[in-house]
Amino acid sequence: MGIAERKIRQKEEVKSAILETAWQLVKKEGWQQLSIRKIADAIEYSVPVIYDHFENKEAILFEIGKHGFQLLSKKMQQAKDKFTDPAEQLKAMADAYWNFAFKNKEYYQLMFGLGMPCCEIEKNMPEKSYFRNLVMGSIDEIIKKNKVPVTNACLKYHTFWSVIHGLISIKMMRGADTTDDLNKLVLDDAVAGIIKNLER
Amino acid sequence: MGIAERKIRQKEEVKSAILETAWQLVKKEGWQQLSIRKIADAIEYSVPVIYDHFENKEAILFEIGKHGFQLLSKKMQQAKDKFTDPAEQLKAMADAYWNFAFKNKEYYQLMFGLGMPCCEIEKNMPEKSYFRNLVMGSIDEIIKKNKVPVTNACLKYHTFWSVIHGLISIKMMRGADTTDDLNKLVLDDAVAGIIKNLER
DNA sequence: TATATTTGCTAACGGTGTTAGGAAAAAACA
DNA sequence: TGTTTTTTCCTAACACCGTTAGCAAATATA
Numbered sequence: 001m002g003i004a005e006r007k008i009r010q011k012e013e014v015k016s017a018i019l020e021t022a023w024q025l026v027k028k029e030g031w032q033q034l035s036i037r038k039i040a041d042a043i044e045y046s047v048p049v050i051y052d053h054f055e056n057k058e059a060i061l062f063e064i065g066k067h068g069f070q071l072l073s074k075k076m077q078q079a080k081d082k083f084t085d086p087a088e089q090l091k092a093m094a095d096a097y098w099n100f101a102f103k104n105k106e107y108y109q110l111m112f113g114l115g116m117p118c119c120e121i122e123k124n125m126p127e128k129s130y131f132r133n134l135v136m137g138s139i140d141e142i143i144k145k146n147k148v149p150v151t152n153a154c155l156k157y158h159t160f161w162s163v164i165h166g167l168i169s170i171k172m173m174r175g176a177d178t179t180d181d182l183n184k185l186v187l188d189d190a191v192a193g194i195i196k197n198l199e200r
Numbered sequence: 201m202g203i204a205e206r207k208i209r210q211k212e213e214v215k216s217a218i219l220e221t222a223w224q225l226v227k228k229e230g231w232q233q234l235s236i237r238k239i240a241d242a243i244e245y246s247v248p249v250i251y252d253h254f255e256n257k258e259a260i261l262f263e264i265g266k267h268g269f270q271l272l273s274k275k276m277q278q279a280k281d282k283f284t285d286p287a288e289q290l291k292a293m294a295d296a297y298w299n300f301a302f303k304n305k306e307y308y309q310l311m312f313g314l315g316m317p318c319c320e321i322e323k324n325m326p327e328k329s330y331f332r333n334l335v336m337g338s339i340d341e342i343i344k345k346n347k348v349p350v351t352n353a354c355l356k357y358h359t360f361w362s363v364i365h366g367l368i369s370i371k372m373m374r375g376a377d378t379t380d381d382l383n384k385l386v387l388d389d390a391v392a393g394i395i396k397n398l399e400r
Numbered sequence: 401t402a403t404a405t406t407t408g409c410t411a412a413c414g415g416t417g418t419t420a421g422g423a424a425a426a427a428a429c430a
Numbered sequence: 431t432g433t434t435t436t437t438t439c440c441t442a443a444c445a446c447c448g449t450t451a452g453c454a455a456a457t458a459t460a
Binding site for chain 3: 431432433434435436437438439440441442443444445446447448449450451452453454455456457458459460
């Protein structure tokens with residue numbers, strides 16, 4: 001009896017069509033222009049069908065946000081794997097994070113609520129701890145190498161992340177009032193500062 | 201002929217009633233719940249009257265955002281004035297910025313587009329350069345004291361701001377999953393790191 | 401074939417920002 | 431003072447939005 005399976009498969013196809021269409025629309029017109037009706041139009045179903053697959057609009061955003069966190073984690077992992085020296089790893093991960101943010105502006109905006117109605121995406125997102133562990137691993141390693149390993153790794157992780165996120169969100173919000181070059185310099189400078197402050 | 205003056209005065213009163221009411225509503229219910237109709241209701245005028253004073257909703261938000269930037273500038277100025285040592289000034293300004301953000305959460309969200317439909321507030325906001333100058337003044341002083349004053353002040357300013365903004369926006373977005381104590385520690389740690397990196 | 405179930409639609413509800421057009425009040429002019 | 435012009439301000443609508451009730455058609459089950 002493959003009928004049930006086909007039905008499940010078809011249902012799954014509609015569900016991923018919703019997600020894919022929503023994502024295409026967002027890339028074309030931005031988050032503020034995304035509406036349930038536009039998605040329904042694009043997948044050639046009526047509006048209530050959307051609600052057979054998602055409880056509400058926020059559930060769609062959450063699912064897309066999850067993809068974002070998974071993609072970010074993957075990029076971070078790949079960056080880290082290129083090096084064995086933890087300081088190099090941190091630099092590479094900062095770069096990867098930066099690149100992810102600007103190559104996937106819409107993902108980043110959704111994931112961290114930049115310029116869009118907040119949807120509590122980042123909370124209730126288990127995937128974010130994956131990337132947290134990646135960074136903290138390298139930080140821990142550096143600290144262990146120290147002669148006076150008193151530094152708080154958790155605190156340093158927060159600093160690391162805050163610098164990068166702060167830089168990105170400032171640049172992302174006000175567009176092109178500073179050059180790309182300067183921003184990349186600031187990133188490198190800040191990351192270098194943190195690492196330097198870590199090794200002692 | 202004081203009639204014209206009275207009219208202008210009355211018109212100005214309605215305008216500031218709109219702003220004041222909007223601000224009260226936002227503090228009570230948050231940005232997402234603010235609507236033109238609610239404002240109109242509260243000031244006991246009909247909806248189109250709002251549009252006699254503001255081109256659109258965004259113009260209202262912009263005006264409130266301006267107040268936010270002015271208040272922030274004032275707080276930063278006061279903090280800076282308490283010290284003569286530029287390093288102390290930087291620390292005090294970082295603290296002032298931090299306190300402003302959490303004592304005026306709604307202002308901060310609006311000013312930097314956190315968790316709300318973006319409204320291009322920060323661009324086209326001349327007031328923000330005031331606070332920029334305050335910070336860069338202190339940074340310049342520190343750099344001038346150095347024996348090798350090669351460091352780029354503009355770059356350091358961006359780093360300084362990014363760290364603080366990043367920390368604040370991360371904390372503001374995900375509420376209480378880290379303690380206040382830790383966050384304040386991270387702030388102090390990060391600012392100390394920047395200053396240390398500056399003095400050489 | 402008859403019944404039960406799933407599927408997907410139309411149409412609505414209550415909300416949003418925004419605006420056209422007209423009534424009433426105020427001011428200016430005679 | 432009476433008339434005309436201007437200003438003020440409201441009702442009602444438009445075109446959207448997220449969401450859901452309720453029903454018809456298609457499908458699966460017996």
